[in-house]
Amino acid sequence: xSDPAPDLPEAANRRFASGAFTSGLSVPDFAACVxxxxxxxxxxxxxxxxxxxxxxxxxxxxxxxxxYGGGGQGxxxxxxxxxxxxxxxxxRSWGQNYEQSWVEDAWGHGFGTAYARMLEEAAAxxxxxxxxxxxTASRLGDLGVLEFHLRxxxxxxxxxxxxxxxxxxxxxxxxxxxxxLIEAGYAPVAVAAAVSSVRVWAYCMTEYLLEGTNSSWxxxxxxxxxxxxxxxxxxxxxxxxxxxxxxxxxxSLHGAEMVVSEHELGQGDQEVQCVLRGNRVRRxxxxxxxxxxxxxxxxx
Amino acid sequence: xxDSSESLPEGLPxxxxxxxxxxxxxxxxxxxxxxxxxxxxxxxxxxxxxxxxSSIYHTGIQTxxxxxxxxxxxLTEAMYNARELAMTRMEEEAAELGADGVVGVxxxxxxxxxxKDAAEFIAVGTAVKAESGVSHRNKLGKPxxxxxxGQDFxxxxxxxxxxxxxxxxxCVYHIAHRGLGQTLGSAGQNIELPNFTQALYEARELAMTRMxxxxxxxxxSGIVGVRLEEKSHQWGSHTIEFLSLGTAVVKTSxxxxxxxxxxxxxLDN
Numbered sequence: 038x039s040d041p042a043p044d045l046p047e048a049a050n051r052r053f054a055s056g057a058f059t060s061g062l063s064v065p066d067f068a069a070c071v072x073x074x075x076x077x078x079x080x081x082x083x084x085x086x087x088x089x090x091x092x093x094x095x096x097x098x099x100x101x102x103x104x105y106g107g108g109g110q111g112x113x114x115x116x117x118x119x120x121x122x123x124x125x126x127x128x129r130s131w132g133q134n135y136e137q138s139w140v141e142d143a144w145g146h147g148f149g150t151a152y153a154r155m156l157e158e159a160a161a162x163x164x165x166x167x168x169x170x171x172x173t174a175s176r177l178g179d180l181g182v183l184e185f186h187l188r189x190x191x192x193x194x195x196x197x198x199x200x201x202x203x204x205x206x207x208x209x210x211x212x213x214x215x216x217x218l219i220e221a222g223y224a225p226v227a228v229a230a231a232v233s234s235v236r237v238w239a240y241c242m243t244e245y246l247l248e249g250t251n252s253s254w255x256x257x258x259x260x261x262x263x264x265x266x267x268x269x270x271x272x273x274x275x276x277x278x279x280x281x282x283x284x285x286x287x288x289s290l291h292g293a294e295m296v297v298s299e300h301e302l303g304q305g306d307q308e309v310q311c312v313l314r315g316n317r318v319r320r321x322x323x324x325x326x327x328x329x330x331x332x333x334x335x336x337x
Numbered sequence: 338x339x340d341s342s343e344s345l346p347e348g349l350p351x352x353x354x355x356x357x358x359x360x361x362x363x364x365x366x367x368x369x370x371x372x373x374x375x376x377x378x379x380x381x382x383x384x385x386x387x388x389x390x391s392s393i394y395h396t397g398i399q400t401x402x403x404x405x406x407x408x409x410x411x412l413t414e415a416m417y418n419a420r421e422l423a424m425t426r427m428e429e430e431a432a433e434l435g436a437d438g439v440v441g442v443x444x445x446x447x448x449x450x451x452x453k454d455a456a457e458f459i460a461v462g463t464a465v466k467a468e469s470g471v472s473h474r475n476k477l478g479k480p481x482x483x484x485x486x487g488q489d490f491x492x493x494x495x496x497x498x499x500x501x502x503x504x505x506x507x508c509v510y511h512i513a514h515r516g517l518g519q520t521l522g523s524a525g526q527n528i529e530l531p532n533f534t535q536a537l538y539e540a541r542e543l544a545m546t547r548m549x550x551x552x553x554x555x556x557x558s559g560i561v562g563v564r565l566e567e568k569s570h571q572w573g574s575h576t577i578e579f580l581s582l583g584t585a586v587v588k589t590s591x592x593x594x595x596x597x598x599x600x601x602x603x604l605d606n
Contacts, residue, residue, distance in 0.1 A: 052546045058559035064489035068496045086533035143527035
């Protein structure tokens with residue numbers, strides 16, 4: 038056991054100093070890890086609580102300020118103009134989609150800090166890696182804060198003696214899925230995750246279509262594609278993919294999972310958020326062909 | 338098996354002794370599924386009966402400081418003691434049947450209309466006994482408890498570990514409200530709030546350390562299937578109970594009898 042890390046809570050150091058290991062793995066995953074020669078040493082976690090609101094200090098973009106203004110900070114920006122040609126206070130004569138890079142940066146900071154803290158705990162128990170990582174970002178009550186929480190089970194590779202060199206590797210996988218990955222000749226490197234955030238200020242056409250209004254002053258039929266929102270959805274997915282790709286530095290992404298959500302922030306004002314996570318893996322041996330699968334009938 | 342109808346532990350209701358007496362005549366009740374039942378038989382255990390324990394507990398109230406994050410020790414104690422009572426009563430029922438352990442334990446909390454600030458804590462599970470007659474009771478001489486399913490129980494036994502007890506730790510924590518000054522001070526940016534990070538981190542670690550202390554009392558070599566649950570119960574959004582649960586296990590033979598897995602690539606996801 039290495040020396041207690043200085044900025045872990047006192048209770049955490051006491052927990053790690055105790056003789057018994059803790060494992061957050063289910064029993065089948067636990068058995069599979071033992072079988073692979075991975076010994077669970079401790080349940081490790083990291084936290085970061087972030088103030089979380091929808092503005093950004095660096096956000097000059099608010100409605101009415103920048104009708105056709107310069108590009109968004111993250112690069113993606115698209116504008117729409119009213120096709121009707123009349124002006125009224127209620128009529129949204131322009132609309133804009135733009136990447137909210139400050140939201141992405143804040144998310145990256147929260148996730149990254151919680152991740153670094155989890156690694157710190159893993160290093161404190163002398164682990165080679167962390168398996169079965171779970172990450173959540175949840176709101177706490179009505180505080181306007183978002184808590185990033187990462188946890189997983191730190192493991193030691195049974196046959197190697199001495200402390201591990203470098204940073205512990207991490208993976209969302211555990212149990213049989215990890216075993217299959219290794220069997221296929223890949224070693225886990227790290228979890229990879231990124232978010233993209235695209236703000237949608239609706240213009241008149243989008244607003245009519247979102248609200249299901251029949252009349253769009255003769256320009257388009259209700260039931261048509263809402264191009265502005267569709268465009269934002271596409272952009273959010275692409276940006277998230279680029280962000281994760283930039284983290285890979287030559288490795289492959291395995292078992293990627295994409296979660297897209299929309300947040301209504303006001304009338305005709307929404308955010309499209311896309312979280313993409315997966316496992317960075319690296320080939321360490323050639324692929325041995327696996328046995329040809331044969332049908333099995335299960336009685337469950 | 339001992340004749341227990343006279344030597345019933347204190348505190349178990351009348352109806353219990355009747356039901357337990359019937360169970361001793363060979364009839365067993367169990368909430369195990371057929372698969373679980375077969376797997377438990379396969380590792381040499383026989384189900385004895387469905388056992389339970391409950392405790393209706395007045396959890397009380399505790400004043401919280403509006404702007405301070407702190408542990409609410411009275412509530413923590415109440416939540417812990419109430420579960421402990423329910424668990425102990427369940428263990429007593431199991432001991433009464435001469436069981437070696439209880440599998441598939443579930444711990445629930447129920448609230449009723451008639452009891453404000455009162456909650457019912459229930460522990461239920463299936464008592465099992467080794468067919469070989471060798472005692473599998475834990476270090477404290479009590480039947481082991483575990484929240485493992487029959488499948489998990491079987492798998493765990495194959496890895497050379499046996500369960501010692503369901504261990505838990507809890508911590509009820511009040512999260513500070515934020516004053517106007519604090520809110521304004523960091524307005525305009527999404528930044529880390531380190532004191533919140535620390536408070537929540539500490540709350541969870543306290544719960545986990547308490548769980549670990551229980552495992553140490555059982556001389557466990559580890560805890561598997563650790564879960565961290567968060568509930569606000571009926572206290573409002575700023576008071577959260579962090580509950581950490583897992584099954585303490587001890588290494589026995591040191592031998593893994595789990596057959597080397599064959600890779601199966603499933604065609605249905």
